[in-house]
Amino acid sequence: MSKGTLLTNNWLLGAVAVAILIGIALVASLQGHMAVELAGLELSVAPHEDGGLRVALARAGGSGLLPL
Known part of the structure; x- marks a missing residue:
């Protein structure tokens, strides 16, 4: 067996x-x-209108900070 924590295993990170x-x-x-x-x-x-899910990946426009 190899040493290391469970989080160092690639299969666990993928899961x-x-x-x-x-x-x-x-x-x-x-x-x-x-x-x-x-x-x-x-x-x-x-x-989606016809069933299923619509997945979109886009560049975020904001700075990621919450407005005050």
Whole structure:
């Protein structure tokens, strides 16, 4: 067996990322829209008119800070 924590295993990091994406898709299908902004990119997931989900990846326009 190799030494190291579970978070150093590549398969576990991939599984966590997939679980987060499945959670985002589930919330978007139930609530109607979900957007996540990270490192200047925005991932937007919304239900489509014909069924299914619409996924969009775009550059975020704002600075990422909350307005006062």
